[in-house]
Amino acid sequence: MERQINRLLGWVTRAEIAVIVLSFVAMTALLLADIVGREIVRQGLFGASSYALYFLILSAMLSFDVAVAKGVHLRPTAFDGLVPQAWAPTMERLGHVLSAAIAVLVVWGAWVFIAETRFFHETNATIRLPLWPMQTPLVIGFGLSGLRHCLYALYPGLAPQKPAAEAEA
């Protein structure tokens, strides 16, 4: 079971990285097209930076989960010495449970917020697109991260190991 979940999480991470890479490409291409158009034919690409920003938000939220998968979110270790070293595995597990619990609250809040945006038909003032699809990465990014923490709490072996450098520092 643990191996299958590990494989599934690996696929999710790879899919996220693929979307992040494509988003970055789209973001850069949009901005460049806008500048080149403006400088050469005196006509920029309408709404380019708005679209680029939404690609950035999508990649940022997916990257949030990738950062959880790689274990690179900052965790101050100043208080780690307060409990015996033998308790470390239990404490790490507790950390994942608490992170998942916070994620549930955050995802719920994001869900309600997006539902309200959709209900009131809010749109981007420049490109006139409805905002709620642009906001869904909030739920996806925080939701996937919460799910990951949940799985790490259930199967601690799946959690990313702290880089050796950080551990020694």
Next chain:
Amino acid sequence: MIALAILIAVLALIALRVNLVWALMAGALMVQFTYGAGELSYFSQDIWAAMDRQVLLAIPLFVLVGQIMSRGSIAARLIRVIVALTGHLPGGLAMATILSCAAFSAISGSSIITMLAVGSVLYPALTDNGYSRRFAIGALCAGGTLGIVIPPSVPMILYGIMTETSIVSLFRAGIGPGILLTVAFTLYAVIANWNRPRLAFSGAELVTALKQGALAILMPVILLGGIYSGHFSPTEAAAVAIGYALLVEVLIYREMKIADYIGTVSQSGILVGTLFPLLAVAMSINKLLAEKQVPGHLVDMALHNVESPMAFILIVNGLLLLVGAVMDTGSAIVITAPVLSHIAEAYGYSPIQLGIIMILNLEIGILTPPMGMNLIVAMTAFHERFGLIVRSVIPWIVVMLLCLLLVTLVPWIALALV
């Protein structure tokens, strides 16, 4: 009292091994429940408002520019030109190390990328030419920190966003301190290595290096020239720089593979993923604090207890040095900048001047344990013991503290070009 309880709850979560970003989110939710309307969705609304800002586009783009150039050959070609120019002088390779870091900093906005890009070429060259490993690592770790002082600088963009200060003005203010640090580092590097063997000067090598590096040299000219001439915004300049770097790497130098491009983008993406939610949470908390006039109360409290502006700025320096030692640069800026800039203004320090002072302090933090990022990365990159790396940066930190003191006491250094 409630605020203290929330702070203790956040610290308790950190003690229970929750990542900083989740602990801060929990804190923000508690703040919303207590001081706000008690709606969870308001927190998401704040996060969205913080992320839905086009100026944020500059951050991943500048990180990506640095990554592309360090993985490709632009960095190596820039360094070759500098080595050809300075290698024959006393302490020539040491000087070349600092000047290469400074040149690369004018393209990259990050300290780690600068250190790795220059270190991958010059660390072996330094040790092969009789420089001690201790000196070589110290020079690269310290030189790498120029990446966040010399514009473009990702921390300056972050500071500008958090305090609503002009990013172009911050970039201009970074030029003076950047030059000061480069000169101070170079002087130290030359004096410490006056008797080291020098490389022979070769006019042919210089001409070849200049020919092969001409396109690489143009990079900072286009990037910074575009921003300072007002032709591009910082975000547009970063996009142009990426376009130019890709054009040069793909069509002319042809040394990067598809896998390298994917690697650079995913690395930049991960940085965005760690930074943006933190930034959004900090902005959410700051917004509520501003609504409750907390910065105003803090200003009153500071003015009541510390009368002298000089004493205030020295206390701020001490505080930021401490913060920089225990927190990464991005987190430190998003958490401290909004409140400190309010208080500093009451003492007559402009947000731009405070921004530069903050960046210089946090630059030193990059070299101080336990969260000295350049030290941690250098340990892995150069395969050295952490103890040696920490000892290697001590003289450089002294040089940086002297420069920090100068910039604090002589505002002109930062503000002359603003």
